[in-house]
Amino acid sequence: MDFPHELVRRIERFAPLDKVADPLAGLVGKVVAPRRIRNLLSGTKLGHPAHPMLTDLPIGAWSMSTLLDTVGGVSAERAADLLVGAGILSAIPTAMTGLNDWSDTIGGERRIGTVHAGANVAALGLYLASLIARRGGRRGRGKLLGLAGLGVLMAGGYLGGHLSYAKAVNVNHTMFEYRPPEWTPVLADAELGEGEHRKVSADGASVLLVRDKGQLYALANTCSHAGGPLDEGEFVDGCVVCPWHASTFRLTDGSIVRGPASIPQPAYQTRVSDGKIEVRSLG
Numbered sequence: 001m002d003f004p005h006e007l008v009r010r011i012e013r014f015a016p017l018d019k020v021a022d023p024l025a026g027l028v029g030k031v032v033a034p035r036r037i038r039n040l041l042s043g044t045k046l047g048h049p050a051h052p053m054l055t056d057l058p059i060g061a062w063s064m065s066t067l068l069d070t071v072g073g074v075s076a077e078r079a080a081d082l083l084v085g086a087g088i089l090s091a092i093p094t095a096m097t098g099l100n101d102w103s104d105t106i107g108g109e110r111r112i113g114t115v116h117a118g119a120n121v122a123a124l125g126l127y128l129a130s131l132i133a134r135r136g137g138r139r140g141r142g143k144l145l146g147l148a149g150l151g152v153l154m155a156g157g158y159l160g161g162h163l164s165y166a167k168a169v170n171v172n173h174t175m176f177e178y179r180p181p182e183w184t185p186v187l188a189d190a191e192l193g194e195g196e197h198r199k200v201s202a203d204g205a206s207v208l209l210v211r212d213k214g215q216l217y218a219l220a221n222t223c224s225h226a227g228g229p230l231d232e233g234e235f236v237d238g239c240v241v242c243p244w245h246a247s248t249f250r251l252t253d254g255s256i257v258r259g260p261a262s263i264p265q266p267a268y269q270t271r272v273s274d275g276k277i278e279v280r281s282l283g
């Protein structure tokens with residue numbers, strides 16, 4: 001078996017996980033629905049997802065506690081215990097941001113995310129037990145539980161890395177898109193009435209063109225969050241709402257009003273020349 005690729009493929013295809021994952025994802029989706037919660041957990045104001053950054057905290061604290069347990073000696077026991085506790089505390093916001101991101105996944109990605117989350121919850125349980133053992137004076141047991149927690153955490157981390165780097169979950173879906181830097185005609189001006197929108201092509205780039213209150217706006221049509229088609233979304237108050245997970249972008253500049261997107265939508269300049277609407281990338 002081509003381990004671990006084959007193992008990940010099997011998790012991806014393990015449909016019985018859906019019985020647990022789908023209702024839970026639906027519930028998480030409802031909890032994180034309010035805009036402020038969604039933006040906070042998604043890292044909307046940070047400019048990239050919050051979860052990968054937060055994972056450094058428990059991983060760093062717990063792995064260093066194991067280092068101190070192993071080679072630190074008696075003088076490092078207090079520091080090791082402190083790191084175990086800090087890892088437990090930092091795991092809570094890390095898990096909340098992860099659940100938020102996971103609730104937007106589907107199919108194989110959701111199944112891998114479910115096992116990733118399960119492994120991390122198991123690691124948290126082992127570190128909690130480790131802390132209790134340490135406080136109860138059973139240091140040897142506490143060290144062993146911490147070591148087991150680190151092993152489970154690494155397995156969960158592998159799956160998290162697979163989601164990001166192999167499955168492109170929560171990466172910027174406009175990153176590799178070509179956008180013409182020169183003025184490029186995309187549509188006859190007469191073909192776009194007031195309040196209308198069109199998906200057009202600018203040298204192969206998919207562009208959302210909107211005429212709203214006499215102004216022309218153009219954004220990349222592929223949602224930066226997960227690739228949703230913005231031309232199929234709703235248009236409300238000078239914004240477009242993605243049909244997949246309701247990220248909301250201002251038409252003027254692609255800035256984010258509501259997550260889960262954390263990368264602003266690329267915007268184009270627009271003009272009308274010789275009866276044609278032209279766009280060029282804002283860079």
Ligand code: FES
Pocket residue numbers: 104223224225226227228242243244245246247260261
């Ligand atoms: S694809 Fe997720 S909000 Fe657009």
